[in-house]
Amino acid sequence: MTMNLFTIKHFQTANLYFAFVALGMALAITGPTLLDLELALNTDTEHISYILVGRGIGYLSGSFVGGILFDRFNREVLFLVNLLFLGITITAAPWCRNLILLIATMVIEGLVLGAIDTGGNCWCLHLWGKESGPYYQALHFSFGVGTFIAPLLAEPFLFREKESSETLNMTNSSIVWKVQANLSEKNDTNVFLHNSIFSPAEFENHDGFQVFGFEYAFIVIGAFTFFVLILFFIVFLYTNIENVPEQTKKPDGSQNMESRVIRFILTVCAIFMIFYAGLEVTYGQMIATFAVVGPLKLSKSKGSFITSFYWGIYTLARGVSIFISMKLSSFVMLMIDIFIVFGASLLLVFFASSAEEVLWAASGLLGVGMASIYPSIVSWCEQYIVMTNKVTSTFVVTTSLGETVLPLLVGHYIEHTPMFLMHVMLGGIICAFLAYLIIWQFVHRQKSKYDTDERNMPKEEDNHLETVPTKVTLLNELTESEDSNKMEQSELVPNTEENATEVV
Numbered sequence: 001m002t003m004n005l006f007t008i009k010h011f012q013t014a015n016l017y018f019a020f021v022a023l024g025m026a027l028a029i030t031g032p033t034l035l036d037l038e039l040a041l042n043t044d045t046e047h048i049s050y051i052l053v054g055r056g057i058g059y060l061s062g063s064f065v066g067g068i069l070f071d072r073f074n075r076e077v078l079f080l081v082n083l084l085f086l087g088i089t090i091t092a093a094p095w096c097r098n099l100i101l102l103i104a105t106m107v108i109e110g111l112v113l114g115a116i117d118t119g120g121n122c123w124c125l126h127l128w129g130k131e132s133g134p135y136y137q138a139l140h141f142s143f144g145v146g147t148f149i150a151p152l153l154a155e156p157f158l159f160r161e162k163e164s165s166e167t168l169n170m171t172n173s174s175i176v177w178k179v180q181a182n183l184s185e186k187n188d189t190n191v192f193l194h195n196s197i198f199s200p201a202e203f204e205n206h207d208g209f210q211v212f213g214f215e216y217a218f219i220v221i222g223a224f225t226f227f228v229l230i231l232f233f234i235v236f237l238y239t240n241i242e243n244v245p246e247q248t249k250k251p252d253g254s255q256n257m258e259s260r261v262i263r264f265i266l267t268v269c270a271i272f273m274i275f276y277a278g279l280e281v282t283y284g285q286m287i288a289t290f291a292v293v294g295p296l297k298l299s300k301s302k303g304s305f306i307t308s309f310y311w312g313i314y315t316l317a318r319g320v321s322i323f324i325s326m327k328l329s330s331f332v333m334l335m336i337d338i339f340i341v342f343g344a345s346l347l348l349v350f351f352a353s354s355a356e357e358v359l360w361a362a363s364g365l366l367g368v369g370m371a372s373i374y375p376s377i378v379s380w381c382e383q384y385i386v387m388t389n390k391v392t393s394t395f396v397v398t399t400s401l402g403e404t405v406l407p408l409l410v411g412h413y414i415e416h417t418p419m420f421l422m423h424v425m426l427g428g429i430i431c432a433f434l435a436y437l438i439i440w441q442f443v444h445r446q447k448s449k450y451d452t453d454e455r456n457m458p459k460e461e462d463n464h465l466e467t468v469p470t471k472v473t474l475l476n477e478l479t480e481s482e483d484s485n486k487m488e489q490s491e492l493v494p495n496t497e498e499n500a501t502e503v504v
Contacts (some may be wrong), residue, residue: 011235013135014193016120018228019083024114025148025153025221026109028311031053031285032154032304033094035292036214038329039159041099045289046248049411052285054103055321056404063400066115067122074125075235076317078115083229084105086112091222094215110400125392135376144315144371149285151308153216158300186199261387265442269381270398272435276377277399278406279341279428280370284310286410287363295419296351305365313367321372330379331440333372340369340431345426353420366425374399384443389413472503 030037030052038048069078089109097104120139128135287310289304298306325333346364351358378395385391406424413420 008235008239013124013127013229014122015231015235016139019116020120020139020142021149021227022083022221023085023113023120023147024143024148025150025224026086026113026146026283028147028150028178028284028307029090031218031223031309031368032151032158032288032300033217034212034285035300035303036159036212036218037094037102039093040210040212040214041097041102043099045293045328045415046412048408048441050099050410051103052105053404053408055110055113055163056400056407056469058107058112060076060110060397060400060404062114063396064110064114065111065120065414066118067390067396069115070119070122070385071216076232076239076413078119079232080229080236082112082119083225083232084234086116087222087225090218090225094218095365106372114396114400117400118393121396122392130154133355134322136164136378137318137325141315141318141322144318147311148254148308148315149309150217150221151304153220154214155301155304155308157213157215157217158304159212177223184319237419261442264315265381265385266391266434268438268442269377269396270378272432272439273374273395273398274402274405275428275432275435276370276373278401279425282365282406282410283363283421283425284314285407286414289361289414290352290418290421293415296356297358298360299457306360309360310363310367312365314371315367316463317371318375321375325372325375325379330376330383334376334380334436337369337371337373337376338367338429338436341373341429342426342433344369345429346424348422353419380439380443397493 034045038044039050041048042488066078087106087107089112091100093105093109096105121136124136124139125132227487288300288307291298291303291306292300321333328336344362347358347362347365352362406428410421410424
């Protein structure tokens with residue numbers, strides 16, 4: 001029994017949701033496992049943060065290239081290839097014991113993630129056209145689900161610290177890294193494990209290769225990615241065996257603004273997205289590190305739970321925003337989100353160094369504020385700009401740029417100046433707010449691209465009403481038909497007389 005096109009579209013949309021869950025898990029897993037990666041690679045926070053930079057560069061490149069490839073080649077085949085490489089790289093990454101090799105793996109992973117992000121956004125918009133609103137919100141909700149699951153998945157596998165009096169005496173975790181670095185130069189790792197706060201019994205040793213435990217969290221995510229790959233492959237086989245045509249819709253609306261105004265608005269939107277995406281991802285990836293090395297000196301387990309709490313509230317708020325968007329405009333939602341993030345950043349700047357409760361509360365507020373910013377800014381711009389593949393790719397590329405630059409900046413200073421993360425959060429949201437005001441200044445005087453369609457609607461109704469027959473129009477038609485018959489008869493009579501005369 002063959003499925004109709006509507007059912008296939010739902011299966012394709014569901015697959016996109018699963019793919020974005022994997023996307024969120026792959027992006028969020030590095031945050032709570034960052035300290036364990038430091039230990040596994042025998043490095044420090046400043047150097048391990050380069051893996052985030054490498055992945056960000058790959059993400060940026062993948063977003064740009066993906067926007068081109070998905071326009072020219074079969075998107076289902078491209079998704080299959082990208083999911084295959086994502087499953088391989090996410091599974092292989094934690095087993096790399098060389099920083100250069102890990103950075104190279106993360107660059108490849110970033111390329112794949114960027115292509116999936118761009119292709120998934122475009123595919124969802126093209127599948128549903130003007131009706132894509134709730135489906136697009138649900139797509140980003142799926143991403144939030146993945147970011148929420150990842151820290152919870154990582155927590156049971158995190159490397160545990162040995163509880164001892166020696167642990168209590170070592171209040172500055174940077175000393176541990178310095179001791180480790182000095183001993184590694186002497187090739188005396190066993191001495192380090194014996195004298196450090198880590199218990200050698202907690203390492204798994206397989207033929208000289210140490211397994212810390214966090215690797216299994218990456219394996220689970222890789223297995224889920226291969227499961228999504230199978231789902232995509234099943235739908236791909238069915239659509240090709242049954243020769244189902246690809247069902248997409250072109251962007252709705254028509255352009256009312258000048259091209260130079262559009263370019264300027266997109267430029268300011270790009271600046272906004274750089275700050276927003278940078279703040280969102282940087283906080284999610286660095287809050288666990290801040291909790292451990294910062295003034296509060298929390299355990300890695302608590303740091304992982306704070307990360308999960310942030311992404312959990314983020315996911316919940318993104319789901320609720322689907323229904324809020326039915327009542328409030330994207331402009332109003334965006335303004336509320338910015339003020340929530342600003343208030344949370346103020347709390348973090350003044351109290352994150354002294355009150356654990358404030359750190360939890362502010363993290364939750366940040367999750368609420370960050371949740372619907374991306375869909376709101378895209379929906380707001382979509383009212384004035386036709387969302388082509390290139391425009392959508394612009395949003396993804398600039399988002400990737402922000403996710404690359406800010407983690408690099410914060411990762412460089414967070415170990416020595418943990419509060420630098422909170423200062424960046426406050427400064428970044430202020431810059432995003434200024435960009436928001438500039439966008440509003442230009443678009444609030446412009447007409448929506450749908451105004452043209454609305455102006456045409458009465459004309460179409462008028463044309464429709466004109467075709468409806470009325471008594472007056474029926475009488476006029478009857479009169480005209482009678483007059484035309486009389487004229488035809490009058491023309492026939494003279495011709496008959498002339499013919500008769502000729503015969504005589």
